[in-house]
Amino acid sequence: MSPHDPQEIEYRIARLRERLAGDDIAELGVRIELRGDAVLLSGTLPTAARREEILRLAREELSGLVIRTDLGSPSADAPDHTEHLP
Numbered sequence: 001m002s003p004h005d006p007q008e009i010e011y012r013i014a015r016l017r018e019r020l021a022g023d024d025i026a027e028l029g030v031r032i033e034l035r036g037d038a039v040l041l042s043g044t045l046p047t048a049a050r051r052e053e054i055l056r057l058a059r060e061e062l063s064g065l066v067i068r069t070d071l072g073s074p075s076a077d078a079p080d081h082t083e084h085l086p
Helices: 006-021 048-061
Strands: 031-035 038-044 066-072
Touching: 006 031, 006 048, 038 048, 048 066
Parallel strands: 038 066
Antiparallel strands: 031 038
């Protein structure tokens, strides 16, 4: 099987999901999807350090594939503007 074979990619994505659900990480809020020729990771994480850990694991499991991310973490900073509600 080629590393870019869709079945192989889905297997690697499933393996990454299992690692993220494991005891060491226990991060279930990350969505992992195959989008065209890239793998998209999205979700909100508790800290920037957790985001870096998730990206490290993704690079290990999905090496050779294009990885796109939309992983954020809530900011503890005070708002810099007033929010106007209708």
